[in-house]
Amino acid sequence: MQVAAEPSRGRSVRLMAIGTLAGIFSGLFGVGGGSVIVPLLMLWLGYDERAATATSLAAIVFIAGFAAAVQGLYGNVHLLDAALVGVPAVFGVLIGTWLQQRLQARSIALLFAAVLAASAVELVIR
Amino acid sequence: MIGAVAIGLAAGIVAGLLGVGGGVLFVPGLVLFMGLDQHQAEATSLLAIVPVAIVGTYRQDRYGNVRRADALLLGLLSLAGAAAGVALANALSGAFLRDAFAVLIMLVAAQLVRRALRTGDRRDPRTGNGAKKA
Numbered sequence: 708m709q710v711a712a713e714p715s716r717g718r719s720v721r722l723m724a725i726g727t728l729a730g731i732f733s734g735l736f737g738v739g740g741g742s743v744i745v746p747l748l749m750l751w752l753g754y755d756e757r758a759a760t761a762t763s764l765a766a767i768v769f770i771a772g773f774a775a776a777v778q779g780l781y782g783n784v785h786l787l788d789a790a791l792v793g794v795p796a797v798f799g800v801l802i803g804t805w806l807q808q809r810l811q812a813r814s815i816a817l818l819f820a821a822v823l824a825a826s827a828v829e830l831v832i833r
Numbered sequence: 834m835i836g837a838v839a840i841g842l843a844a845g846i847v848a849g850l851l852g853v854g855g856g857v858l859f860v861p862g863l864v865l866f867m868g869l870d871q872h873q874a875e876a877t878s879l880l881a882i883v884p885v886a887i888v889g890t891y892r893q894d895r896y897g898n899v900r901r902a903d904a905l906l907l908g909l910l911s912l913a914g915a916a917a918g919v920a921l922a923n924a925l926s927g928a929f930l931r932d933a934f935a936v937l938i939m940l941v942a943a944q945l946v947r948r949a950l951r952t953g954d955r956r957d958p959r960t961g962n963g964a965k966k967a
Contacts, residue, residue, distance in 0.1 A: 726909075729914065736860070737878040737922075752903075770912075785876075795841035796841040796845035797884050799844060799846040802845070806849070816851055823945070826865065827939045
């Protein structure tokens with residue numbers, strides 16, 4: 708059994724490794740990096756799922772914000788689109804969280820997986 | 834414009850419901866419905882993620898779930914990687930990047946299916962609340 712909160716050098720090294728991997732992943736694919744951070748925090752630092760998800764969200768503010776700024780230097784960021792997508796998304800998250808208490812998440816997960824798969828096919832054949 | 838708002842709303846709802854980040858939907862949405870190329874879509878997605886992550890962090894922090902020192906350290910230690918990732922993305926062709934992204938979202942889809950098929954697991958994917966195994 709491992710102690711989660713040991714303030715050792717190994718811990719900092721692990722955080723650094725997670726941060727570096729998540730940063731590369733986020734910058735490369737334009738996503739937050741949560742799918743890298745959450746499992747690694749749980750695996751390497753003994754986080755439970757709740758703390759891992761919450762801490763990952765906070766780190767993503769830095770990661771995505773900085774990656775977006777660097778992308779801005781390349782001239783790739785569409786500011787208006789980002790606002791038009793990002794601001795409604797905040798309300799979407801609130802709606803989604805509310806719905807979650809009332810819906811069977813399983814069928815939605817399967818439906819969403821199908822949407823993702825269709826998007827993947829559409830992206831490639833386009 | 835309505836398209837962008839619809840993408841944002843839909844991606845947000847899915848993020849809130851399933852705990853999957855908005856980025857996996859922002860990018861294909863921006864490419865398929867808003868006509869951005871892959872590089873522009875990824876860059877714009879990154880910026881759109883920021884307000885979502887800020888509000889999410891605020892709410893989670895009120896529940897005391899955010900380990901602030903680790904989050905700060907993680908965030909700061911990721912900046913070099915993020916810059917490297919962006920530079921790498923811009924060094925790659927749009928077509929290659931798009932195909933790699935398609936593989937990524939297929940993996941996310943597969944993971945969602947696996948998670949959904951795990952019977953009896955109705956945990957809240959963000960807070961971990963709810964019925965666990967026992």
